[in-house]
Amino acid sequence: MIKIENLSKVYSKEDNKVVALDNINLFIEQGSIFGIIGLSGAGKSSLIRCINRIEEPTTGNILISNVNVSNLSTKRLRNLRKNIGMIFQGFNLLSSKTVFDNIAFPLKLSKVPKTEISKRVNELLELVDLTDKANSYPSQLSGGQKQRVGIARALVSNPNVLLCDEATSALDPKTTKQILDLLKRINKTFGITIILITHEMDVVKEICTHVAILENGQILEAGNTIDVFSTPRQKATQDFVDQLRVLPTSLDKDRIFSLSFTHNSAGKPLISKIIREFEVDINILSGKIEWIQDKPIGKLIVQIKTDMSTLHLIQTFLKENNVKMEVLNYE
Amino acid sequence: MNDIIALIIPSAIETLYMVFISLAFTILLGLPLGITLVVTEKGHILPNRVINFILSYFINITRSLPFVILMVFIIPFTRFLVGTTIGTTAAIVPLVFAATPFFARIVESSINEVDWGVIEASIAMGASPLQIILKALIPEAMSSLVLGVTITIINILGYSAMAGVVGGGGLGDLAVRYGYHRFQTNLMLITVLILVILVQVIQSSGNKIAQAINKK
Numbered sequence: 001m002i003k004i005e006n007l008s009k010v011y012s013k014e015d016n017k018v019v020a021l022d023n024i025n026l027f028i029e030q031g032s033i034f035g036i037i038g039l040s041g042a043g044k045s046s047l048i049r050c051i052n053r054i055e056e057p058t059t060g061n062i063l064i065s066n067v068n069v070s071n072l073s074t075k076r077l078r079n080l081r082k083n084i085g086m087i088f089q090g091f092n093l094l095s096s097k098t099v100f101d102n103i104a105f106p107l108k109l110s111k112v113p114k115t116e117i118s119k120r121v122n123e124l125l126e127l128v129d130l131t132d133k134a135n136s137y138p139s140q141l142s143g144g145q146k147q148r149v150g151i152a153r154a155l156v157s158n159p160n161v162l163l164c165d166e167a168t169s170a171l172d173p174k175t176t177k178q179i180l181d182l183l184k185r186i187n188k189t190f191g192i193t194i195i196l197i198t199h200e201m202d203v204v205k206e207i208c209t210h211v212a213i214l215e216n217g218q219i220l221e222a223g224n225t226i227d228v229f230s231t232p233r234q235k236a237t238q239d240f241v242d243q244l245r246v247l248p249t250s251l252d253k254d255r256i257f258s259l260s261f262t263h264n265s266a267g268k269p270l271i272s273k274i275i276r277e278f279e280v281d282i283n284i285l286s287g288k289i290e291w292i293q294d295k296p297i298g299k300l301i302v303q304i305k306t307d308m309s310t311l312h313l314i315q316t317f318l319k320e321n322n323v324k325m326e327v328l329n330y331e
Numbered sequence: 332m333n334d335i336i337a338l339i340i341p342s343a344i345e346t347l348y349m350v351f352i353s354l355a356f357t358i359l360l361g362l363p364l365g366i367t368l369v370v371t372e373k374g375h376i377l378p379n380r381v382i383n384f385i386l387s388y389f390i391n392i393t394r395s396l397p398f399v400i401l402m403v404f405i406i407p408f409t410r411f412l413v414g415t416t417i418g419t420t421a422a423i424v425p426l427v428f429a430a431t432p433f434f435a436r437i438v439e440s441s442i443n444e445v446d447w448g449v450i451e452a453s454i455a456m457g458a459s460p461l462q463i464i465l466k467a468l469i470p471e472a473m474s475s476l477v478l479g480v481t482i483t484i485i486n487i488l489g490y491s492a493m494a495g496v497v498g499g500g501g502l503g504d505l506a507v508r509y510g511y512h513r514f515q516t517n518l519m520l521i522t523v524l525i526l527v528i529l530v531q532v533i534q535s536s537g538n539k540i541a542q543a544i545n546k547k
């Protein structure tokens with residue numbers, strides 16, 4: 001369990017001050033895959049780097065399993081870091097060492113006996129499916145293989161937490177999928193809490209159980225991934241989440257609504273029912289089904305030209321059927 | 332011809348002795364110095380403004396003195412250290428004095444070439460500053476350090492010829508004494524040839540070793 005309380009980070013260079021994090025509060029459950037998403041410069045890296053104090057927080061507390069990271073001595077901080085794995089966008093492997101020695105690196109730092117190192121590293125090579133590359137050097141590997149080495153290295157000392165800063169951003173979509181599947185498997189098998197930073201919505205949808213949306217150093221919204229994506233509470237979250245909102249400008253923009261179907265409602269013939277029961281015309285502007293955490297969320301953007309009271313009835317009807325109806329435009 | 336060989340062999344041994352003993356001390360002193368220069372910089376793993384400032388200035392001052400002047404300048408120190416100011420062993424002191432700051436700057440730039448991400452990853456894994464230096468920085472910079480050592484050897488070889496002239500012995504001294512003062516052009520040419528070959532061999536072995544180590 002990780003608790004972040006009133007965390008702020010201000011970078012100051014001479015008179016120049018940049019507030020990268022502004023009073024962040026987060027609770028991250030043990031065993032979850034927690035995504036932090038935001039645009040470039042939102043403060044994502046600053047946030048994840050404060051967790052293992054690679055970056056010093058300006059104010060606030062970070063508690064990992066009730067240990068306050070913020071005021072640990074240098075020595076205890078180093079020991080704590082041995083229990084927090086981290087993987088990087090640029091992999092950050094030692095180019096002078098083989099795959100085996102890269103994975104063994106954290107154990108050598110802790111002076112683990114040689115035979116034990118060898119046993120553990122071989123286990124991890126198997127886990128990330130790189131046994132045949134044990135004696136290769138990083139320069140001889142593909143991006144995906146390098147990141148698998150990075151993951152093996154991060155896991156070799158049995159950490160409770162895995163921090164991933166844009167772990168897949170340097171990879172192509174197919175390799176990204178492989179790495180995400182690996183992370184998911186690791187999370188399931190070992191119950192490791194994974195905190196994952198990304199600017200790609202698809203990454204969050206693919207594996208995150210929870211998500212926080214970061215903008216200008218503040219959390220816009222945080223919670224269960226499905227809740228946040230299907231029923232965003234904040235306007236800004238909607239803007240961020242709802243890529244379907246981009247409508248052609250030539251369109252008649254009156255009475256446009258967004259309908260979100262969750263797994264309880266998707267699959268029922270609700271639209272045709274509305275057309276029949278309320279005797280209205282529905283113009284479907286766009287639509288798609290998104291899969292979040294292996295569960296479908298249907299998104300429809302529709303135009304319903306009818307009066308206010310009928311619209312209210314429709315909204316009530318949809319709500320009863322677990323569909324959220326939001327007004328996108330009403331002129 | 333036999334006379335020439337009889338002259339050259341002991342001189343060559345003197346040169347090699349001067350160069351490699353000086354090199355050993357230069358590495359011993361210059362490597363920690365160069366690394367300290369890097370890690371005490373602001374934002375690095377052991378920031379310390381005072382140490383960084385003092386070291387940097389000390390190195391700049393020693394590097395700006397011409398070798399001949401430096402040699403004379405540190406005569407009292409040489410006498411204190413080895414008991415004499417002439418001879419091959421005495422020449423080692425100014426050689427180390429001149430080569431160490433040079434090598435330290437080379438080490439500095441080699442260590443600076445190491446990707447910051449690697450350092451950051453080591454910190455994230457809980458490495459101590461000493462572990463970062465020994466297990467990450469030095470291995471990662473090794474290939475570049477070997478090239479630096481190669482250049483330093485050649486540099487010391489050049490200085491050693493100068494040190495020889497003022498009583499250090501070695502090939503440089505031989506060339507000047509016999510070749511220049513006694514007009515034995517043959518001997519001078521052979522000595523120069525040996526020096527040229529020596530430099531070539533050192534440089535190409537250095538390059539080969541560096542290449543073999545480089546896994547980038």
Ligand SMILES: Nc1ncnc2c1ncn2[C@@H]1O[C@H](COP(=O)(O)OP(=O)(O)OP(=O)(O)O)[C@@H](O)[C@H]1O
Nearest residue numbers: 011018020038039040041042043044045046047199
């Ligand atoms: N070392 C630093 N010194 C000064 N300002 C910094 C430093 N690191 C980050 N910043 C600033 O803090 C803000 C947040 O940066 P951060 O790297 O956390 O963003 P990010 O969300 O990770 O962005 P990206 O997606 O581009 O990686 C930015 O305005 C950035 O310019």
Ligand SMILES: [Mg+2]
Nearest residue numbers: 044045046166
């Ligand atoms: Mg970032």
